[in-house]
Amino acid sequence: MLALPLSWPLEGRRVVLIGTGDWLARKLTLLRRTPAVLGVYTPDDEATYEGVVPERRWPTVEDLSDATFVIVAFEDRALAEQGAALVRAAHKPLNVVDNPDLGDFHVPAIIDRGPLSIGVATGGTAPVLARETRRRIEAAVPPSEAQLAEFAVRLSPHLRALLPQVDDRRRFWETVLDSDAARLAREGRIDQAVEIALAAARNPQPRQGVVHLVGAGPGDPELLTLKALRLLSEADVIVYDRLVGDGIMDLARRDAERFYVGKARSNHSVPQDQIHSLLVEQARLGKRVVRLKGGDPFVFGRGGEEVEALKAAGIEVHITPGITAALGCAASTAVPLTHRDHAQSVSFITGHAKDGDFEHNPLALDWDRLAAHHHTLVVYMGIHTAQTISEKLTQHGRAPDTPVLVVENGTRPNEVRRLTCLSDLPETLRADPPKGPALLIIGEVAALYQPTAAHPAVAEPARIA
Known part of the structure; x- marks a missing residue:
């Protein structure tokens, strides 16, 4: 990962743009959809910009003193360098359009769904690739997700009071986003959706632990099934084998608890009966456990033994097959x-x-x-x-x-x-x-x-x- 995509809150923040022509206009189009307070400077430029009256001069260092960050947007490299030097003197975070070597950060290709925004970044190395990837993601994320995001914004402050524990809120969100409340929100009936969700939050159901035996396939992360990928992203606990391919654990939820129980010939780091006990213990804590096994759980993976142990303990268990070796x-x-x-x-x-x-x-x-x-x-x-x-x-x-x-x-x-x-x-x-x-x-x-x-x-x- 060449760059870390970050989310920068803009409510009430001042953002300064310095530039000319179409390069400045494109950044204005993007930032006018945010709640930021914009300061726009366009030296030696007679162009007009819809909805914005720019100051037709170079800003001073003092003009930048309250800026959260500054974007410099010139087609001419020399002007871009001049603008960058000015911002450096003001000690402000800097983005220079199409000149990533001059700036501090890059603006990703963005999928805008109201409060939900998705950024695609390549570290400034391949902007056309980022835009093409954005196009494919936009086709997969329907516009109704903007209404679902608005539902989440309205619901969040109430949930913090009703469910003070972070784990409880996370579990509730995972449930409510696949519920009738989410369906109503996508249809635009947000008030009704919030009422239904709050009623569920006031009467939370006891946690029910579950174990998923998931096949990780022969090693290539792209050979994971879609269901396996979803379960990895939802798991509270992941118990994984030595044969799970490199890169597959990178697809798991970052805050999931992980237990390595890998075995090699004549070196069983964790005996099988202890693996059974671990799975039962974690499920009884109300957690969603993924038992991740190389290949397929039921092809020389001892998955049958683990299913028997879990059922004997009264634990709900599901099997997701994988591509066997x-x-x-x-x-x-x-x-x-x-x-x-x-x-x-x-x-x-x-x-x-x-x-x-x-x-x-x-x-x-x-x-x-x-x-x-x-x-x-x-x-x-x-x-x-x-x-x-x-x-x-x-x-x-x-x-x-x-x-x-x-x-x-x-x-x-x-x-x-x-x-x-x-x-x-x-x-x-x-x-x-x-x-x-x-x-x-x-x-x-x-x-x-x-x-x-x-x-x-x-x-x-x-x-x-």
């Missing part, structure tokens, strides 16, 4: 998991067997089925048991030269792909061990992978046709 890696590498010419079925298994001992697992794998030809096998957490997986599959009939694609950090900027074959898989991984989460795609479809300049295959045995 197999689908994310298949899309990222353009390797289909099924294909009419190569694979008619696909299986997902976990290679995270204790000491690599698949035989004595109570849910022993059906290796005959998994080793079938024209069948895709996707192995999660199989790097440390790759030797056993390779041996088991070949013992049960899979050809040693069966293609294998290893995808490390799938869908992330640091994604790495290794193309090998079943017999060479253990040595490939020993020679260049993955440092991040990795997935194995085993089967004829893996041969469809085409290395690129951005993602070359680390190993590419000649036996793969």
